[in-house]
Amino acid sequence: MNEKVLKPFNQALSGEINIPGDKSISHRAVIFGSLAQGTTKVTHFLDGEDCMRTVNAFREMGVTIQEDGESLVIESNGISALSEPKQPLNFGNSGTTTRLMLGILSGLPFFTTVFGDDSLSRRPMNRVVNPLRQMGANIDGRNSGNLLPLSVKGSKLKCIDYTLPVKSAQVKSAILLAGLLAEGETRVTEQTPTRNHTENMLKAFGADITSDGYTTVITGKNQLKATNVHVPGDISSAAFFLVAGAIVPGSKLRLKNTGLNETRNGIIEVLQKMGANIAIENERTVSGELIGDIQISYHSLKGITIEGEIIPRLIDEIPVIALLASQAEGTTIIKDAEELRVKETDRITAVCDVLNTLGANITPTEDGMVIEGKTKLNGGSISSYDDHRIAMMGAIASLITADDVIIDDISCISISYPDFFKDLKSLK
């Protein structure tokens, strides 16, 4: 256990942060670089624990991946050169690694066993296993193949026309990756669009793929070609400092090179609707992804309702949005976010427990929460629930609490933001 005691700060924050690389895009850069023939250089790669799980999985399958500071150099002879791992693959805490890799392993001509930590071993895998089985995948494990550890015996896959029953980019991506290895045309339709990094990057690596934002069609058996990828700053990491800037009186922050992809930028819309003082500058497109610098400064906020199509565009930011809403005048209602119950922990329960312990007034609902603001936050002892986003939310809350905040274990922060406390300190 790595306990952290955070003293009340209660002073303005100022300065700028170069936001670390996007976790979702870093995973995908490693995956596509490893499947492509040739050399792929990935710059501003996030070397958090989750992305390193994906790197190690491909190293186990014979791909050469070298780390050079914030860059990765991937050398691969393509899909057909991947080899059977000699040992079970450890996916740690990473849902993205697990679900995307299941899509690929299903179509490779060898046997693999995959496992993870306690949290990952509780997360549902039937959402990917069911469609993959329809494509001919041979996957089995605990709870009829719903829970890790799972074993995969690669087989010849057939294409599928699938409508997603859950709002999940991981499920969409797993099917598209299996579709890349299958004969024919695979179609995936989603009712509410989720993050589209897989589609963007597959295109950049030369796949035969089209998408209208709802239905994506990929033609299989196409060799990917190596290309360089620059990873934007992760808006899900920037979110902690966006909220800090918005709720700590007198603060003024600049978050540089942050990803602004329209399938991920829901938090910006929420801040604008709540009345935050926020501006975006220096917008540009790099490696097919929109990025820019975000300026945020303290301003009074008002409660709003957050529901419907915006939810997948801010799903990972909801813990810290709940903290934001606790500092807004009036009621904030979050609905349609039932997916929060199957993340690293049940994030509806965790957010309500942690923030209510500190003095917030939040009521959990089946698919979200109701937050009454504005509440004064006291200190207290809280659990990180072994969830990086809950731990960082607690640390940001401590910037406005009256007393110490003691977080039981902050080790999980290295999953997505190893330098979080260093960056926070630089603003004080």
Ligand code: SPQ
């Ligand atoms: O990888 P993991 O553990 O699932 O990570 C989380 C996170 O908070 O970092 C979710 F717990 O992000 C997911 C995100 O919620 C990353 C992701 C992706 O890269 O495709 C998609 C989302 O999950 P889902 O289930 O909605 O597809």
